[in-house]
Amino acid sequence: MPGRFFLTSSMTELAAALKQDAAQVADEPARRNIAPGQEIVVLTDAGLSRMRWGIIPVGRVNARGRPVMETIVNARSETVFDKSAFTGTGRAVVPLNGWYEWTGEKRRKTPWRIMPRSGGFLYFAAITDRWQGPGGIEVDQVATLTCAPSADVIDVHHRMGVILDPEDIDLWLAGPQEQVAPLLRPWPDGRLQVEKAEDVNWDAP
Numbered sequence: 001m002p003g004r005f006f007l008t009s010s011m012t013e014l015a016a017a018l019k020q021d022a023a024q025v026a027d028e029p030a031r032r033n034i035a036p037g038q039e040i041v042v043l044t045d046a047g048l049s050r051m052r053w054g055i056i057p058v059g060r061v062n063a064r065g066r067p068v069m070e071t072i073v074n075a076r077s078e079t080v081f082d083k084s085a086f087t088g089t090g091r092a093v094v095p096l097n098g099w100y101e102w103t104g105e106k107r108r109k110t111p112w113r114i115m116p117r118s119g120g121f122l123y124f125a126a127i128t129d130r131w132q133g134p135g136g137i138e139v140d141q142v143a144t145l146t147c148a149p150s151a152d153v154i155d156v157h158h159r160m161g162v163i164l165d166p167e168d169i170d171l172w173l174a175g176p177q178e179q180v181a182p183l184l185r186p187w188p189d190g191r192l193q194v195e196k197a198e199d200v201n202w203d204a205p
Helices: 011-018 166-174 177-183
Strands: 004-007 031-034 039-044 047-053 074-076 090-096 098-103 110-116 122-132 138-147 192-196
Touching (some): 011 090, 039 166, 090 138
Parallel strands (some): 074 138
Antiparallel strands (some): 004 031
């Protein structure tokens, strides 16, 4: 949805694929178990940088005017433009090589690895916010957008990340709402490979 994801390609490869400067993230290591709460590589209209995965919604309220209490890791694409909790958020893209989901009973879950059938990168649509903490601390944060699953994913999860085609990245980052709304849909069937992740031995989220 995603539960966790991995980015094992070099930052040189990523920067080349996105036609960006890798200087801000050049020392990013290969990572196979990226979880919410950690810093991740993101692309905004300012270039590649790092942000915390998970928006702490301090000062944000829901439609009833009540404070939003839970950390927002994933946001539903169907309502992201309508909910007051997301007013004023920015946009970003989270690049990855794939992600993991789990099925089955607690303590007996089966891990699944999901990645592009043709290899390379996936680009998740995301929103951003800035948390202002005590003492002037500022933390840039990001939450990935989700949508209904494609036929490739539906057997392992009822949601999936919104995946952007490379040619749509600039539009997502800077386009008006009415033009980016059609991008928030399941990725076409047949483009993702789902396999049992036999080598994954960490606890399921």
